[in-house]
Amino acid sequence: MTQRNEIETMPREPVIAIIGAGAIGAYYGGRLALHGHDVHFLLRSDYEHVRAHGWMICSCDGDFVLPAERVRVYRDARDMPTADLVIVTLKTTGNDRLAEMVPPVVGERSAVLTLQNGLGNEQRLAELVGADRVLGGLAFICANRGRPGEVVHTAHGLIRLGEYARPSRERAEWVAGLFNASGVRCQVLDNLQQGRWEKLVWNVPFNGLGAVLDLTTDRLIANPEGESLVREVMAEVISAARSLGLPLRYEMIDEQIAKTREMGPYRTSMQIDRQHGRPLEIEAILAAPVQAAEAMNVPVPQMQGLLRLARVVDGQ
Amino acid sequence: MTQRNEIETMPREPVIAIIGAGAIGAYYGGRLALHGHDVHFLLRSDYEHVRAHGWMICSCDGDFVLPAERVRVYRDARDMPTADLVIVTLKTTGNDRLAEMVPPVVGERSAVLTLQNGLGNEQRLAELVGADRVLGGLAFICANRGRPGEVVHTAHGLIRLGEYARPSRERAEWVAGLFNASGVRCQVLDNLQQGRWEKLVWNVPFNGLGAVLDLTTDRLIANPEGESLVREVMAEVISAARSLGLPLRYEMIDEQIAKTREMGPYRTSMQIDRQHGRPLEIEAILAAPVQAAEAMNVPVPQMQGLLRLARVVDGQ
Numbered sequence: 001m002t003q004r005n006e007i008e009t010m011p012r013e014p015v016i017a018i019i020g021a022g023a024i025g026a027y028y029g030g031r032l033a034l035h036g037h038d039v040h041f042l043l044r045s046d047y048e049h050v051r052a053h054g055w056m057i058c059s060c061d062g063d064f065v066l067p068a069e070r071v072r073v074y075r076d077a078r079d080m081p082t083a084d085l086v087i088v089t090l091k092t093t094g095n096d097r098l099a100e101m102v103p104p105v106v107g108e109r110s111a112v113l114t115l116q117n118g119l120g121n122e123q124r125l126a127e128l129v130g131a132d133r134v135l136g137g138l139a140f141i142c143a144n145r146g147r148p149g150e151v152v153h154t155a156h157g158l159i160r161l162g163e164y165a166r167p168s169r170e171r172a173e174w175v176a177g178l179f180n181a182s183g184v185r186c187q188v189l190d191n192l193q194q195g196r197w198e199k200l201v202w203n204v205p206f207n208g209l210g211a212v213l214d215l216t217t218d219r220l221i222a223n224p225e226g227e228s229l230v231r232e233v234m235a236e237v238i239s240a241a242r243s244l245g246l247p248l249r250y251e252m253i254d255e256q257i258a259k260t261r262e263m264g265p266y267r268t269s270m271q272i273d274r275q276h277g278r279p280l281e282i283e284a285i286l287a288a289p290v291q292a293a294e295a296m297n298v299p300v301p302q303m304q305g306l307l308r309l310a311r312v313v314d315g316q
Numbered sequence: 317m318t319q320r321n322e323i324e325t326m327p328r329e330p331v332i333a334i335i336g337a338g339a340i341g342a343y344y345g346g347r348l349a350l351h352g353h354d355v356h357f358l359l360r361s362d363y364e365h366v367r368a369h370g371w372m373i374c375s376c377d378g379d380f381v382l383p384a385e386r387v388r389v390y391r392d393a394r395d396m397p398t399a400d401l402v403i404v405t406l407k408t409t410g411n412d413r414l415a416e417m418v419p420p421v422v423g424e425r426s427a428v429l430t431l432q433n434g435l436g437n438e439q440r441l442a443e444l445v446g447a448d449r450v451l452g453g454l455a456f457i458c459a460n461r462g463r464p465g466e467v468v469h470t471a472h473g474l475i476r477l478g479e480y481a482r483p484s485r486e487r488a489e490w491v492a493g494l495f496n497a498s499g500v501r502c503q504v505l506d507n508l509q510q511g512r513w514e515k516l517v518w519n520v521p522f523n524g525l526g527a528v529l530d531l532t533t534d535r536l537i538a539n540p541e542g543e544s545l546v547r548e549v550m551a552e553v554i555s556a557a558r559s560l561g562l563p564l565r566y567e568m569i570d571e572q573i574a575k576t577r578e579m580g581p582y583r584t585s586m587q588i589d590r591q592h593g594r595p596l597e598i599e600a601i602l603a604a605p606v607q608a609a610e611a612m613n614v615p616v617p618q619m620q621g622l623l624r625l626a627r628v629v630d631g632q
Contacts, residue, residue, distance in 0.1 A: 213528060213629055229625075309545075315539075316531060
């Protein structure tokens with residue numbers, strides 16, 4: 001099969017399912033729907049409101065409304081059509097529900113893309129639908145839910161995605177093409193795992209310490225004690241990734257600290273979850289990387305301590 | 317010199333100085349003044365208000381007012397009379413100012429009692445006024461400042477005090493007698509250092525973790541992860557104390573956990589300081605115990621981690 005053939009087998013008018021339409025799912029699904037795609041949203045908390053009033057997306061890249069008559073929302077995946085592209089944006093704390101949410105929308109040709117945080121999500125989906133269907137993506141976006149049916153997208157939006165088990169890039173290029181044509185910048189990764197670990201270099205210290213200490217990113221590096229702790233955690237993540245054969249550079253630490261200084265005060269999603277008393281994405285963002293490091297006998301004492309404190313704070 | 321003689325040399329109408337009259341100083345000094353003692357308060361933030369309106373003490377042991385005409389307040393220790401008993405209740409984060417606050421009120425016969433938190437306060441005072449003058453005490457009290465000139469005393473109040481360097485208990489008995497006669501329960505300790513470390517068994521985990529994680533005491537032990545962490549920190553404090561020859565029992569851990577459960581939700585002083593953006597008493601409550609343990613080669617990894625996180629959070 002040549003590249004050309006494979007792309008040509010992709011549906012021109014794909015049915016798209018968004019599984020777990022919180023802020024991230026509503027935003028990306030909303031962009032795809034705004035571009036004319038046939039998007040079906042599975043959601044829970046705002047279901048009644050969105051069914052009656054649609055989505056209101058306040059975006060730094062341009063506000064838009066999806067009126068109720070153009071939004072198809074569902075509470076139960078069994079009511080949804082089979083989708084060509086299934087995009088999983090469920091919070092990882094709800095991963096136990098994936099078994100009932102994903103298989104009903106998966107057909108013979110479906111591709112399943114997880115845009116969830118952290119490690120382990122592709123594996124879990126692979127167990128449910130087969131590894132060959134699975135793609136993974138990193139969403140670099142600041143978006144939160146506002147009032148019911150409202151999403152506030154304040155910055156960024158880039159998606160970087162790649163295949164989980166397939167060697168070919170063709171399907172990933174097709175998915176990236178859908179996003180790029182719909183106003184969402186999207187890049188294809190050669191090595192999804194490397195991309196995931198690179199994102200963890202930032203996410204483990206800033207989500208972890210941010211939630212545990214209840215400090216915004218700027219305050220975590222406001223004094224030398226905080227900066228040195230963040231740097232140590234980052235170094236541990238990089239060491240763990242390198243033990244897995246992923247060539248992460250230690251120079252990333254300087255780059256990420258500098259980038260974070262430029263961002264100003266920023267509340268990570270895990271800090272926000274903590275402030276709202278919601279479950280923290282501990283397994284995907286902290287526990288899975290620690291387990292991976294431990295399996296490779298890489299010492300990660302700061303990450304272990306952080307994981308432990310996160311479990312103390314979780315759900316309080 | 318017999319016991320009787322030494323007590324008889326103590327002044328019957330002592331001049332008492334309260335150095336650093338926050339909630340603790342105002343409460344204890346207020347009780348002594350209410351009983352008729354000649355009490356002089358050195359204070360900073362509420363000076364103008366207290367000079368004009370006196371103290372209002374809302375106490376679980378009975379509210380009382382000290383009207384302005386009965387309260388002697390000072391902003392500068394050099395304006396104060398020499399005191400027979402100097403009671404230091406300054407927050408330890410202000411210890412740098414002790415050199416200008418204490419010596420001016422110390423005369424030939426003065427006794428100097430520190431009721432400050434943590435370790436190292438007696439040593440510091442000994443350097444300023446001579447070890448023989450110094451007594452130390454532990455204040456088991458829940459009291460906070462309310463509106464200007466107002467102190468809210470919500471629970472407890474016991475003082476346990478002892479000599480720092482003198483072998484005799486006589487002077488300590490005299491000070492305890494002043495408190496007990498004034499409605500403040502006070503016990504004399506045979507071994508002040510042991511008392512200080514026993515209090516640290518509770519203070520290190522609950523003040524430390526409470527401030528760092530911004531959790532009340534009940535929430536710190538609400539899940540198994542939190543309880544086990546608190547227990548490990550307590551065990552480290554006990555091990556450090558035992559290495560110094562102080563016979564603390566590991567059974568304290570069970571007792572303190574049980575006692576803390578009975579207390580219900582409680583914000584430690586360090587958590588309150590953190591919430592108000594005030595400096596944390598890190599040196600006295602966390603750093604000095606860690607240094608003592610390190611000097612004895614006792615491993616205290618949890619305390620070291622906690623100290624580090626406290627320095628990240630401090631002053632944010």
